[in-house]
Amino acid sequence: MPDNNHIKNNNDERARIRRRIKNASAENADFIPSKDIPQIFDSDNEMRVAVYARVSTLSTQQTSSQAMQEEYYADFVEKQEGWELVGIYADEGISGTSLNRRTEFKKMIEDCKRGGIDLIVVKSVSRFTRNVKDGTASIEMLAELNPPVGVWFENERIYSLSSDSEFLLHLTMSVAAEESRVKSVAMNSSLKMRFSHGILLTPPLLGYDYDDDKENLVINESEAPTVRLAFCMYMRGYTTGQIAEVFTALGLRSKPGNCNWTAGSILGILQNERHCGQVLTWKHFTPNYKDHKLRKNRNDREQYLYHDHHTAIISESDFYAVQKMIANAKFGARSFMPELRVMSGGLLHGFVSLNPRWVSFSPDDYLMASRSVGLAESTTGPATIIAHNGNIDWRGYEIVRSQFMTAY
Structure with a gap:
């Protein structure tokens, strides 16, 4: 049972609090208002405004979209009273899932830190970021600057410095990130179906061109001798560095037209199975859709090795001989040939x-x-061994490791 005195004291305290609140008054106080967060469309509010635009690929359609974004938002800023356009920052052909290689975005952030920008205008959250972690960190950092820098997302009608923006921004950034993940899964599924049905990806390669249908590889007779010379020299004992020096001295050109050869570029020729008429699918893959870093496929993804896909420049026997030589040199064998x-x-x-x-x-x-x-294989049965008395002459023998001997 509760103590009666405790109940009485509690009721008295509650009554005292009510009387205090009822009798409270601010008549003798002067009100000092806080500084309001600027509303971006107030006519008397002057702002230095930056426009950020981004497209994820270098296709002609995306280039058109990029140009339209820049033109539209430049006009948009000019029409706002008190706004001054201080710059357009545009990343073209760059994914929004990571800050890597987004040089214009990074430049814009640095300009904000230097105090040259009051507001960033961007078409949508997905143009600003498709990564929740990076996007949140950037917006919070901009808000902590003195004075704070806001971001206006026009499609979503969200202003990052508004008190009710945090939940909406997290939600829309999560949706944008999920869109990227779904696209990545769909792309991997598409590649898997293409490769299993013989629809292969064959990037430009020294020694080959595409036919008129842009589907099949045909030998480029002016480039094929360079490929044959690389294989021939390597099988004669030249290192990849020595071959590169010879190719550079001869002025031979790579597929992009470069005359400066390196050991790595020579190794790329020697290890490409397409030179012997084969095609190996999915040599590299991207395990993380956020950072887009390529990783060599070591049975992480299923592969197909297509034989006789196109006319070979190098025979399969020569190609695989060179692969054995490369493997031997890689593991440090003293002689060039195993x-x-x-x-x-x-x-x-x-x-x-x-x-x-x-x-x-x-x-x-x-x-x-x-x-x-x-x-040779014995055809007369086991040999007869006769033992004689006397000392053993150990001259001409030497100690060997136990690995050479097997006990039965």
Whole structure:
């Protein structure tokens, strides 16, 4: 049971609070109003305004959209009394899911920090950002500047400095980010269906052009000798760096027309399977739609290797021989060509030393090497060994690792 004194004290305190509120008065106080957040369309409000525009691709349609955005919002700002257009910042062919490579956006933010901009006008939230984290951080940072910088999103009619804007901005940014994710999933599904039905993506490649239908690869007879020379020189023992030096000295041109060759560009020729008439799909993929960073496909996505897709410049045997040579050089083998060393005498006669750096030999290669020193399959049964008394002469022998010996 509650204590009666406690109940009485509580009721008295509640009554005292009510009397205090009822008798309170502000008659002797002078009201000092707070500084209102500027309303962007007030006629007496002067503002230095920046326009931001962005399109995600370099297509002609998007270029038209970009130009229209810039023209429309330049006129829009000019029509507002008290507004001064201080600049148009436009990123063309750049995704909104990340701030990477958005040089104009970053420049605009720096100009805001220097105090040169009071307001940013943008068509929609999706043009400003498709990343909730980046977008929220940018808007909050702009609001914390002195004086604060607001963003006006015309399609959504949202002003970032308004007290009721936070929820709406989070919601619209989330929708924009989800649109990007759905587009990424749809694109990956489209690629998967294309590759499984033989509709392949074949970017420009040295030694080939497209036919009149822009679908099939045909040999470019003026470029093909450069490809053949690269393979020939590599199989003769030249390094990729040495081949690059020769190509540069000869003035040979790459597909884009560049005459300055590097070891990497030569390696790109030697490792491209299309030179032997094959096409391998999905060599690289983008695991994260936000940062768009490419990653080499190591069985992360299903692939198809199409044979005889087009006329080959290099035979398959030469192509795969070069791949073995590249693998051998990559793992640090001393000799340029991989070698198998066979013991031609002694207790380990016919044994082949096994080196993990030599990644390009098969078991049949080792068997053939072993038989090359006169070790043939026995047709007369096991040999007879006769033991004699006396000391063992260890001269001519040497200690070997236990890995060479197998106990049965």
